[in-house]
Amino acid sequence: MVEVVYPGTFDPVHYGHLDIVKRASKLF
Structure with missing residues (x-):
């Protein structure tokens, strides 16, 4: 399991x- 930080407004x-x-x- 790969954790990805996805910056943005949610x-x-x-x-x-x-x-x-x-x-x-x-991609991961």
Whole structure:
């Protein structure tokens, strides 16, 4: 399990953030 720090504004969390997180998770 790799923890990734993803800086940004999450108020609210929207699908753009989730898409970026999903893409980034494939790299690790």
